Amino acid sequence: MREILAALVVGAVALGVAPSARAHAFLDHASPPVGSSVPVPPPVVALWFTQDLEPAFSSVTVTNEAGQRVDLGNVQIPQGTPAELQVGLKPLAPGTYLVSWHVVSVDTHPTEGTFTFEIKP
Amino acid sequence: MRPILYDNRRARLAIAAALMITPIYDALAHGLAGERFFPATILTDDPFVADEMSLPQVTQTPPGPDGAQETDIQIDLAKRITPNFGFTIRDEWRRLRPTDLPAVTGLGALQTGAQYQLFVNGPHQALGLLGLNATLGHTGRIEAGAPDFTTLSPTFDFGKGFGDLPRSLPYLRPFAITGNLGFDFPTKVESAGVPNPTAFNYGFAFEYSLPYLECCVKDVGLRAPFNQLFPLVEVSLSTAVNRGLGGQTIGTIQPGIIWAGTYFQIGAEAIIPATRLTGPGYGGVVQLHFYLDDLFPRSIGKPISEWW
Numbered sequence: 239m240r241e242i243l244a245a246l247v248v249g250a251v252a253l254g255v256a257p258s259a260r261a262h263a264f265l266d267h268a269s270p271p272v273g274s275s276v277p278v279p280p281p282v283v284a285l286w287f288t289q290d291l292e293p294a295f296s297s298v299t300v301t302n303e304a305g306q307r308v309d310l311g312n313v314q315i316p317q318g319t320p321a322e323l324q325v326g327l328k329p330l331a332p333g334t335y336l337v338s339w340h341v342v343s344v345d346t347h348p349t350e351g352t353f354t355f356e357i358k359p
Numbered sequence: 360m361r362p363i364l365y366d367n368r369r370a371r372l373a374i375a376a377a378l379m380i381t382p383i384y385d386a387l388a389h390g391l392a393g394e395r396f397f398p399a400t401i402l403t404d405d406p407f408v409a410d411e412m413s414l415p416q417v418t419q420t421p422p423g424p425d426g427a428q429e430t431d432i433q434i435d436l437a438k439r440i441t442p443n444f445g446f447t448i449r450d451e452w453r454r455l456r457p458t459d460l461p462a463v464t465g466l467g468a469l470q471t472g473a474q475y476q477l478f479v480n481g482p483h484q485a486l487g488l489l490g491l492n493a494t495l496g497h498t499g500r501i502e503a504g505a506p507d508f509t510t511l512s513p514t515f516d517f518g519k520g521f522g523d524l525p526r527s528l529p530y531l532r533p534f535a536i537t538g539n540l541g542f543d544f545p546t547k548v549e550s551a552g553v554p555n556p557t558a559f560n561y562g563f564a565f566e567y568s569l570p571y572l573e574c575c576v577k578d579v580g581l582r583a584p585f586n587q588l589f590p591l592v593e594v595s596l597s598t599a600v601n602r603g604l605g606g607q608t609i610g611t612i613q614p615g616i617i618w619a620g621t622y623f624q625i626g627a628e629a630i631i632p633a634t635r636l637t638g639p640g641y642g643g644v645v646q647l648h649f650y651l652d653d654l655f656p657r658s659i660g661k662p663i664s665e666w667w
Contacts, residue, residue, distance in 0.1 A: 261621045261653035262389055264396070265574040273529065273577030288621060345656040350481075351394040353575050354526060 263289035263321070263343035265351055272353040279330040279357050283309070283337055290320035295342035298325045300335055308335065320344075332359040389652055393481030394575055395520035396568070397537060398619045401626050401646050402593040402611070403562040404539050406486040406518035408445035408476045409437045410651040410660045421611070421632050421642040426458035428642075429504070431467065438651075439662040443476040447492070453503045465500025472512075484520030484535070489513075496546070507550050512560070514541030520568075522575060533571040538563040543597070554602035562595035562610075570619070589617040596633060609637045613644070623649045 269284045270276045283300055293315045300309040310326035323341065333356070340350040390397035390407045399405050401416065413435035420429045433451035440446060451467040472492035479486055492512040499505025520535040539562045545555035566589045572579065573586045596610030615628025630642035652660035 261650070261656070262391075264570065267573075267578060271578040272574060345653075347389070347653070347656065349391065349394075351575050 261289055261343065261345065262347040262349050263287040263291055263341050264349060265339070265353075266321075268337070268353065270355040273355065275356040275358050277358050280327060282324050282326050285323045285337075285339055286319075287321045287323070287341060287343075289343040289345075289347075291315055291323060292342040292344050292346070295348070296323055296340070298323055298337060298339040300325065300327060300337050302330075302336075303334055330357055332357045389650060390486075390518075392479050392484045392486050392518065392520065393522070394571075395484035395522055395535065396570060396619070397486070397518050397520070397535060398566070398589050398617045398624055398626075399648050400537060400564040400566075400591065400593055400617070401615070401628055401644055402595050402613050403537060403564045404490065404514065404516050405437075406488045406516040406537050407479075408439050408443060408474050408488065410439055410445075410662075411648060412436045412651055413646055413648045416644065416646040416648075418630070418644040419642045421630055421638050422640040423638040424636065428456050430454045430456075433467075437474075441664045442662050445474050445662075447472045447474065450499075453500075453505075455503050463500070463503045465503035466505065467499045467503065468505045469495045469498035471495070482523065484518075484522050486516075486518040486537075488516040490516060490541075492541075506545075506555075508545055508547030508555060510546065510555075511544045512541055513544075514539055514560070520571070522571060529576045530572075532576050533568045535566050535568060535571075536563060537566075539595075548602065554604060556599035556602040556604045558597045558599050560595070560597045562593065564591055564593045566591035566617075584618055587619050589619065591615060591617060593628065594633065607636055608634050610634060611637065615644075621650075622653050623647060 264287065266286045266288050270280050283298065285298060297313055299307060302308050308328050308330060310328060313323065313325045316322055316324060323339065334354050336352060336354050338352045342348045390399065390405060390409065397407065399411055413433065416433040416435065418431040422428045431451045431453050433449060435447065435449040437447045438445055449470040453467050454462055454464045456462045470492060472490050474488055474490045477487040477489050492514060494506065494510040496506050496508040501507055516539050518535065518537040522532045524532050539560065541560045543558040543560060545557065547555055549555055569581060569586055569588045573581055593613040596608055598608040599605055610633040612631045612633050613628040615626060617624055617626040626646045626648065628644050630644060632638050654660060
């Protein structure tokens with residue numbers, strides 16, 4: 239037990255002296271939520287990440303079940319929320335939609351992901 | 360002399376290719392294949408080259424067949440030399456407690472290895488890595504269990520996430536498996552009258568990624584720290600194949616959990632002997648593991664080939 243405690247103390251000290259840094263940006267949450275069913279078509283898809291994003295290399299697209307783009311292509315990182323990515327949507331019919339994102343965090347680490355949401359009939 | 364336009368086009372193609380390739384290489388540094396993140400597992404080797412460090416890993420082994428028990432404090436460093444090629448180095452301090460005898464302490468054998476990232480398939484969340492590890496003889500205290508001979512261990516390590524299953528099977532998609540297949544080739548037939556057999560090693564880690572569930576399948580409302588957990592079971596076995604010990608198998612089964620944060624992860628597992636030959640009783644292991652590529656993204660977290 240003493241060895242385990244000592245190990246954790248050493249680790250905590252090492253962490254304490256680590257410099258402030260940035261890292262990989264993973265999806266924290268989204269609106270509409272990942273895998274959700276919503277009754278009203280949303281006007282935008284918004285994604286919140288665990289790290290600030292590099293605007294020039296971050297993108298998100300939304301496609302319908304036929305693979306056609308239904309987003310407006312106006313991807314933006316709102317001012318004052320550098321870890322958020324938004325894209326506007328065309329008026330959507332009931333169905334399942336695929337959100338695909340590819341982002342680069344401000345320290346150049348890239349990550350990507352996909353999820354679906356459904357609009358109820 | 361080539362036209363300037365031709366050179367410009369070549370230059371632009373080279374830059375474009377570099378931009379396309381760089382993200383793939385960066386992703387490799389962190390156990391990523393497409394949208395799947397593989398945490399560093401404790402028992403089995405990882406199927407990716409990395410800039411990571413375990414500091415420390417503390418293991419309380421189950422009692423051996425003779426009742427002896429061991430406590431190890433281990434440090435492990437993985438470093439990329441180029442984006443696809445890296446090395447590992449590992450050592451440990453041991454405290455061996457034989458039954459009815461005073462405890463013996465000392466360093467274990469120095470272990471090092473070279474690794475090459477064979478493939479990364481993003482859409483199918485698959486990784487493959489070839490490695491050659493060496494456990495170096497006479498680099499630790501023999502009375503504390505360190506060997507007096509070197510062992511060479513070629514390995515193939517792999518990982519597969521099941522996120523490419525149909526979306527109609529949502530709760531199976533967060534599963535992933537990583538594994539190792541390899542051999543130990545001792546460079547000495549026997550030590551103090553005890554044979555050193557060649558051994559076939561095989562290990563697997565079965566994990567369920569709650570981060571993947573939350574990011575890519577369904578937001579079930581988990582929040583920190585629960586949305587960063589990986590419940591897992593690791594199994595590692597070693598079967599001797601010659602020198603009178605053929606067929607004898609030792610190994611452990613280790614159920615546990617890993618929490619993966621932004622700059623480090625913490626893992627803990629119980630150690631359960633998998634065979635009678637391994638010994639009776641139970642042990643445990645805890646590990647603190649740092650992501651050097653995230654802590655130091657512009658310096659030592661990059662491949663050595665990109666330092667200048």
